[in-house]
Amino acid sequence: xxxxxxxxxxxxxxxxxxxxxxxxxxxxxxxxxxxxxxxxxxxxxxxxxxxxxxxxxxxxxxxxxxxxxxxxxxxxxxxxxxxxxxxxxxxxxxxxxxxxxxxxxxxxxxxxxxxxxxxxxxxxxxxxxxxxxxxxxxxxxxxxxxxxxxxxxxxxxxxxxxxxxxxxxxxxxxxxxxxxxxxxxxxxxxxxxxxxxxxxxxxxxxxxxxxxxxxxxxxxxxxxxxxxxxxxxxxxxxxxxxxxxxxxxxxxxxxxxxxxxxxxxxxxxxxxxxxxxxxxxxxxxxxxxxxxxxxxxxxxxxxxxxxxxxxxxxxxxxxxxxxxxxxxxxxxxxxxxxxxxxxxxxxxxxxxxxxxxxxxxxxxxxxxxxxxxxxxxxxxxxxxxxxxxxxxxxx
Numbered sequence: 107x108x109x110x111x112x113x114x115x116x117x118x119x120x121x122x123x124x125x126x127x128x129x130x131x132x133x134x135x136x137x138x139x140x141x142x143x144x145x146x147x148x149x150x151x152x153x154x155x156x157x158x159x160x161x162x163x164x165x166x167x168x169x170x171x172x173x174x175x176x177x178x179x180x181x182x183x184x185x186x187x188x189x190x191x192x193x194x195x196x197x198x199x200x201x202x203x204x205x206x207x208x209x210x211x212x213x214x215x216x217x218x219x220x221x222x223x224x225x226x227x228x229x230x231x232x233x234x235x236x237x238x239x240x241x242x243x244x245x246x247x248x249x250x251x252x253x254x255x256x257x258x259x260x261x262x263x264x265x266x267x268x269x270x271x272x273x274x275x276x277x278x279x280x281x282x283x284x285x286x287x288x289x290x291x292x293x294x295x296x297x298x299x300x301x302x303x304x305x306x307x308x309x310x311x312x313x314x315x316x317x318x319x320x321x322x323x324x325x326x327x328x329x330x331x332x333x334x335x336x337x338x339x340x341x342x343x344x345x346x347x348x349x350x351x352x353x354x355x356x357x358x359x360x361x362x363x364x365x366x367x368x369x370x371x372x373x374x375x376x377x378x379x380x381x382x383x384x385x386x387x388x389x390x391x392x393x394x395x396x397x398x399x400x401x402x403x404x405x406x407x408x409x410x411x412x413x414x415x416x417x418x419x420x421x422x423x424x425x426x427x428x429x430x431x432x433x434x435x436x437x438x439x440x441x442x443x444x445x446x447x448x449x450x451x452x453x454x455x456x457x458x459x460x461x462x463x464x465x466x467x468x469x470x471x472x473x474x475x476x477x478x479x480x481x482x483x484x485x486x487x488x489x490x491x492x493x494x495x496x497x498x499x500x501x
Contacts, residue, residue, distance in 0.1 A: 157348035226355040237289035266461035274299040363397035374445035380406025
């Protein structure tokens with residue numbers, strides 16, 4: 107089933123055609139037709155927004171670029187080189203942090219960053235990363251934070267919490283090293299809750315060693331990696347195509363696809379798995395393994411079409427303020443991605459107190475348990491005094 111791309115910018119369609127790496131004569135004719143209509147400033151903006159400029163630089167070097175302005179190729183080369191230095195810098199810091207965590211007996215799995223670039227692209231320069239994402243057991247969070255602070259990192263965000271809800275409503279805390287210019291996120295979950303997902307012990311038992319360094323640096327096993335990339339990309343509306351290109355690359359690798367399907371079924375993410383597959387097939391011509399056909403349901407196709415909304419303009423969910431129309435759409439889209447079990451769990455979680463309840467009616471900490479029965483009344487009071495805003499989860 108094809109997706110309607112009528113409202114997707116012409117320049118983004120051109121980017122997708124370049125990334126498909128097709129070599130047929132018909133494709134080259136279409137490539138030339140697209141080339142004539144490209145606004146090159148918009149092309150560069152989209153290449154940077156979707157974090158695809160390293161791949162575009164590599165691809166265009168191998169193609170006929172006589173019709174592409176010189177300044178475009180120079181700019182792509184410059185930001186590609188800049189990214190290469192950034193990835194080398196992150197690789198060195200990743201290795202340093204890994205050694206520190208291991209020496210303190212903290213089990214560590216690197217989720218993205220240089221290890222993902224090496225695993226999917228075979229070259230750390232071909233994928234962008236702005237931080238290091240480290241998954242650790244929740245019980246080691248305090249120890250890991252103390253270690254980062256000792257190494258010169260500063261806590262960059264502070265989670266407001268009540269009755270310990272941060273452990274399941276959130277999934278990471280951010281730290282920043284001012285001298286090194288490196289951001290590190292300590293994760294204790296793959297995604298924010300409430301929701302179903304593999305526990306750390308399961309992920310650790312299925313981990314694999316990265317081929318990037320001679321050191322012992324671990325990353326997610328390929329099946330867990332596909333699950334994580336799909337759920338992460340869906341949570342962000344696939345608003346950056348880099349996440350979908352990751353899916354495309356992983357689809358061409360040797361993966362136990364039966365186990366992947368079992369993961370999506372077990373944790374009630376079937377619709378998200380199907381959405382990722384439909385998007386990758388339609389936008390990047392990915393070959394879909396027969397083993398995952400059970401995920402390609404009609405509802406997943408509808409959700410894939412909904413995700414095209416995020417490609418019609420340069421939607422950025424990470425920078426506040428998010429436009430109200432985008433925030434409203436995203437909130438509804440996230441809810442539509444949930445299974446019936448996840449929707450039930452989410453609605454039940456809304457009955458659990460929020461930090462806003464403590465702001466509305468401050469109580470001594472010993473009496474915070476009273477926020478549970480008071481929650482509906484405090485919510486109604488806030489709703490009657492000011493309009494509610496839709497929150498877009500970051501990270």
